[in-house]
Amino acid sequence: MKLILKTTVACALAGLFGSRAHAAGLEIKVDIPRIDVAEYHRPYVAIWLESPDRKTVRDLAVWYDHDMARDEGKKWLKDLRQWWRISGRRQDSVADGVSGATQPVGTHALRLDAQDERLAGLAPGEYELVVEAAREKGGRELLRLPLAWPPEAGKAVKAQGESELGLVQATPIQ
Numbered sequence: 001m002k003l004i005l006k007t008t009v010a011c012a013l014a015g016l017f018g019s020r021a022h023a024a025g026l027e028i029k030v031d032i033p034r035i036d037v038a039e040y041h042r043p044y045v046a047i048w049l050e051s052p053d054r055k056t057v058r059d060l061a062v063w064y065d066h067d068m069a070r071d072e073g074k075k076w077l078k079d080l081r082q083w084w085r086i087s088g089r090r091q092d093s094v095a096d097g098v099s100g101a102t103q104p105v106g107t108h109a110l111r112l113d114a115q116d117e118r119l120a121g122l123a124p125g126e127y128e129l130v131v132e133a134a135r136e137k138g139g140r141e142l143l144r145l146p147l148a149w150p151p152e153a154g155k156a157v158k159a160q161g162e163s164e165l166g167l168v169q170a171t172p173i174q
Contacts, residue, residue, distance in 0.1 A: 025113035025173045026151060028060070030131060031166030034105045035138065042102035043135040043164050044076060046083035047110065049147070050128045056087040057127060060118050061110050062099045079134040082142055107166075111173065114150070122149050129157070133164040141165050 032043060047061040062083070065073035078084045098118060112119050129147045134140040141164040145157045151172035158169040 025111070025116070026119065027171045027173050028110040028112070028129065029107055029167070029169045029171070030110070031107045031161075031168070032103055032105050032133070033161070033166040035163075037138070039137055041136040041138065042104060043133040043138065044080055044102060045131065045133045046080045046088070047129070047131050048083060048087060049122075050130055052126055052128070054086070058118050058122065059087055059098050060112065062088075063102050064099065065102050066099065076136065079140065080132050081134070081140065082130070083132050113173070124149055129170050131165060131168050133161075135164055139163045143168050145170055
């Protein structure tokens, strides 16, 4: 009996300490750079996860101008071309539960723990974190970051934008 108990405890500890540590969530930081133009408009931004075959798995955030009169801000969401084609146009309400206002110049963090409905039940595997930005009288930019789920603790991924986006970084959180 003691031998069985010792073996069970040893196996449990080996499983606990022998495997790689995984994070309990994800923090995504998106930098919106200052652009020196005569007429500046905040960009619309969509953040989502895609499978390796480029299918949307989860919308994580959609920042747009939802305060426009008569809900006109929605009509400009199609300027987020990639997001619109694979996710946005099929939605009755704009990314229900993940939409928010456009963001000013600066770095903005989206913090998602593993129980957040946007990540809950996400199957382990390889994904791409996609961030797309489009601005009225401006440009459009899309960044793709490889992302394993669950993310390995301490293993951040990042990409540097060139115009509408600055540094985008996804960091596992405990």
